[in-house]
Each structure stands twice: as structure tokens, then as C-alpha cells.
Amino acid sequence: MAFARSDRRRKPSADEPVALKLLVAGGFGVGKTTLVGAVSEIRPLRTEESLSEAGRPVDDIAGVEGKRTTTVAMDFGRITLRDNLVLYLFGTPGQDRFWFLWDELAQGALGAVVLADTRRLEDCFAAVDYFERRGIPFTVAVNCFDGAERHAPDIVRDALDLDASVPVVLCDARERDSAKDVLISVVEHAAQRAAGRREPATT
Amino acid sequence: MRPYAMTRGRTSSAAEMKIDLIALVITEAEPGDDGGAQDDHSLSPEHLDIVERCQHQAVSVAELASDLDLPVGVVRVLVGDLLEGAHVQLHQPVPPAELVDESILREVINGLRAL
């Protein structure tokens, strides 16, 4: 294909399997595992990383001679949309020391969900920053825990200083339909973003 | 540390690092055949597990890790070996930015709605 070099986009042939991934991020205990479990059969996934990558302080490994890796568990879900079209969900560990893991997960991700709890919105700042900086389309899903004040999405948008194009939705991560709507919102946002990239001049 | 015994202490080479978490592994074979993996005595039982699981359908690296209860890094090494021995094929995911049109994303959205 002589013209292939200038055209990096390609269409997978009909029988070529297509695998896409979405990330589910957010602070500690915000409902990541619950959301992945609401829409897919959830399974644990272990990844072992070297401690230097994990940024663990040296004294932590004193006495554990020879152990140079640490195990990180992630939530992992699979949604089969049709033959040869699968969507994978990865719930990312909340702790900051696992940022290195995000880099691998974010690579080639279609988009992300940032789960936010209005009682501690600041917990999701890091995730919002992360996806903004990498240009990964994301939806902020405000998980309405019982008794939590139902901030209007616009208030959350302001507090997080989000771009107008970023969807902000309310959700209950325990409800399958609600969790589905969150994922749909991410994919729609990603599709709009892709369409925008394709026709930058036609405004 | 069984996983390390299994991969003979190797962690990950540059090639293995490029194996995406959602890359799909498919056993390289005619139906009923297993690409000669059974006859390759350098392979461990875990290698053969992978060959078998990927015989009838493509399985992602993440699922292999989850199903075999092995860390992702170990599965990468094993898949790397199998690639080297030409026992499996690897389908790296198409980066979303390279999908030619939105029809796939439309399908994903409709598929999610129908769940």
C-alpha cells in the first residue's frame, strides 16, 4: 500500500477481532469494583511490578531479601458485544503509588470513567488530571452514595474545572443500567472526539 | 516463587513489554493441530495451557492471566516464548485513534444499550 504511510487509520477487516478497553478510575472506596461488577463478570487480575517502579521506599523491603516485585490486583471485566468485538474494563488501583500501572493501562485506552464522590471530590483530581494530560476521553460519574448531597453535575463540573465537552453524569454504581449509561457516555464522548479529529476544518 | 521458576527467572524483555494487556492470542494451527507445541520439550505445562486455551478462540493476555491465576508479567513471558516458537499468533489491539470510522464505536454503544 503505497499510500498507507500517510493514512495511519485503518479499518479492521470484518473477521479481525477487535478488543477495546475502558478504564475505571477514582479515589479509594469510590465504587470502582462495584461499577465493573455491575456490567460484567468481574475477575481479579494480578500484575507483578518491580518495587522500584512501584516507588516503594527502600526500607519497606528490608528483610525481604530477594523479593523485588510487588503484586497489584486490578478489577478486570469483559463485555462481549458480538463475535470478535469485546470491551474490556479495568478498574485501576486507587493508590498513587500505582501510577506506573496506569501508564500501561492508559496506552491505547478508548476512554475512562472517573468515579467521584461528592463528599470528597478532591480524591478524583489526580485521575482527572491524568486523563486530561494524556488526552484520553473521560466521563466523570458522580456516585451518589446514600445520604450524600446530590450536587448538580454543573457544580461538580465547576469544582473540577472540567472542559465543557467532558460529560458529567450521576450514577449508582450498584445498578447495572446506571453503570451501563456511564460506559455509553464514555464511548459517545470518545466517538465525538474522534469525529472532531477527523474533520477539523469543517466548522 | 513458582512464577519465577516457570519463567526461569526471566522477567520481561523488550519484545514482551510490547504485548498489550488486551492483545489477543490465537494458537497457530490447523484445526485439531496445536502447532507442534506438544512436541516442543522446551515448553512448560503453563505454555501448553495457553496453547490449549487459545485453540478455538482468541484469548486476551489479561484473560489468560486471570484464568490461569498468573501475574500478567508471567503470561507475557510465556506468550513471548510461544511467539518465538511460532506456536501462537498475536493480534495487537488497534489503537482507538486508528479506527477508520465510528461504526465500531456505534456498535459498541448499541451493544452496551442492548446488554
Ligand SMILES: Nc1nc2c(ncn2[C@@H]2O[C@H](COP(=O)(O)OP(=O)(O)OP(=O)(O)O)[C@@H](O)[C@H]2O)c(=O)[nH]1
Ligand atoms: N450507596 C452506594 N454505595 C455504593 C455505590 N457504589 C459502591 N458502593 C459501596 O461502596 C463501597 C466501596 O465500593 P467499591 O466498589 O469496593 O469501591 P472501590 O472504588 O473498588 O474501592 P477500592 O478498590 O478499595 O479503592 C462498597 O461497600 C459498595 O457497596 C453506590 O453507587 N451507591
Ligand SMILES: [Mg+2]
Ligand atoms: Mg476496588
